[in-house]
Amino acid sequence: MLTVDAVTTDYGAIRAMEGVSLEVEAGSVTAVLGANGAGKTTLLRTISGLVRPTTGRIVFDGHEITALPVEQIVRRGIAHVPEGRGVIAELTVDENLRLGALWRGREAAPAREIYELFPRLEERRSQPASRLSGGERQMLSIGRALISRPRLLLLDEPSLGLAPLLVAQIMGLVRKLADTLGLAVLLVEQNARSALSIADRGVVLNLGRVVADQEPEQLTADERLRHAYLGF
Numbered sequence: 001m002l003t004v005d006a007v008t009t010d011y012g013a014i015r016a017m018e019g020v021s022l023e024v025e026a027g028s029v030t031a032v033l034g035a036n037g038a039g040k041t042t043l044l045r046t047i048s049g050l051v052r053p054t055t056g057r058i059v060f061d062g063h064e065i066t067a068l069p070v071e072q073i074v075r076r077g078i079a080h081v082p083e084g085r086g087v088i089a090e091l092t093v094d095e096n097l098r099l100g101a102l103w104r105g106r107e108a109a110p111a112r113e114i115y116e117l118f119p120r121l122e123e124r125r126s127q128p129a130s131r132l133s134g135g136e137r138q139m140l141s142i143g144r145a146l147i148s149r150p151r152l153l154l155l156d157e158p159s160l161g162l163a164p165l166l167v168a169q170i171m172g173l174v175r176k177l178a179d180t181l182g183l184a185v186l187l188v189e190q191n192a193r194s195a196l197s198i199a200d201r202g203v204v205l206n207l208g209r210v211v212a213d214q215e216p217e218q219l220t221a222d223e224r225l226r227h228a229y230l231g232f
Contacts, residue, residue, distance in 0.1 A: 001026045001184045002047070002152055007056030009039075009046045016042040017208040019056070024152065024201075027182040029174060031195035031216070033230055034205035040188040041083060043205070044154045047186070048080040049073045060152065079150035081141050083157040083188075089130035093121050093140055096129055100144030114143040117173070135166040142173070152184045153177070159191045167191065171198050192230040196220060204229050 002024040009017040017039040024030045032040050045051045047058055049070040058066045065073055079100075087096050097111050115122035118139045124132060129140060138158055145153060155174065159167040175198040177183045189195035196202055196216040204212040204225065212225055219225060226232055 001061055002186070003057075003059040004043070004047065005057040005059065007043075007046060007053045007058060009042050009051055010054045011042075011051075015208060017046065017053075017205075020205070020208070020210055022203050022210065022213060024184045024186050026151070026184050027178050028200040029178050029185045029187055029198055030201045030203060031192075031199035032186065032188045032203045032205060033190070033192045033195060035229070035231075036190070037207070038205040039208035040205055041156055042208070044080060044082075044156050044186065044188055048078060048154055050080075074148060077149070077151035078154065079145035079148050079152070080154040081145045081156060081158065083160060087129040087132075087137050087140050087144070090128060092126055092128055093132070094125045096140055096144055097147050100147040109147050109149050111147065114147055117146070118143055134161055135163070135169075138162065138166075138170060142170075146177075150183065152186065154186050154188075156188045157190065158187070159189060159194055167194055171195070174198060190231075192226075193232060 004020055004022050007020045020043060032043060034040055046053050049068060053066060057064055060076060060078060094111065097114055120136060121139055121143060129137060132140065158170050171194050174185055174187060178185050187195055196219060199216050202214060202216050202219045203210060206229055211229065212219060
């Protein structure tokens with residue numbers, strides 16, 4: 001479904017990502033792992049059109065999207081949940097969800113589908129997002145992305161700052177979305193154990209380059225790789 005082909009991305013004179021290639025299949029979860037500064041967030045921002053690659057190609061569902069504007073990439077079925085639970089604090093839960101449907105128009109999902117996934121959000125649908133807990137804000141961020149009915153979900157550090165129980169719930173939801181909806185998920189995580197527990201594939205970045213692209217079992221079995229790049 002998604003092919004990233006030899007993509008290099010620069011921020012001015014700084015090379016953030018070099019020659020990165022990977023593939024994500026429909027109904028699968030691909031975990032992108034690595035330390036801070038490895039290029040993980042840059043990878044997601046490049047795919048979603050927030051930054052432009054210097055070289056390389058990005059192909060989604062058979063069509064090149066490398067140079068498309070962000071709104072066209074969203075309309076083609078790619079949703080990006082950035083790091084930091086980027087909800088609009090002044091808007092209510094319901095208003096945040098409706099905002100996520102703007103670019104998809106009639107193709108967007110009704111809010112009730114999101115509330116079925118996240119009953120806690122329905123209880124707070126009229127409250128401003130500023131009054132939500134960290135876990136609830138993460139649910140809202142993911143819900144706002146899902147309301148656009150994406151076929152590819154880009155998730156940046158969804159477990160950041162959450163309690164272990166909430167991390168397990170979020171990871172379980174990601175796996176469920178892939179299995180039941182056929183959603184392709186590209187999951188950026190520093191919590192390597194949690195990410196690999198639900199992933200079909202693991203890609204390890206270091207200093208902007210791919211140093212491993214394997215099944216989770218292979219990555220966890222490689223003691224040298226784990227100690228050098230995954231921290232366990």
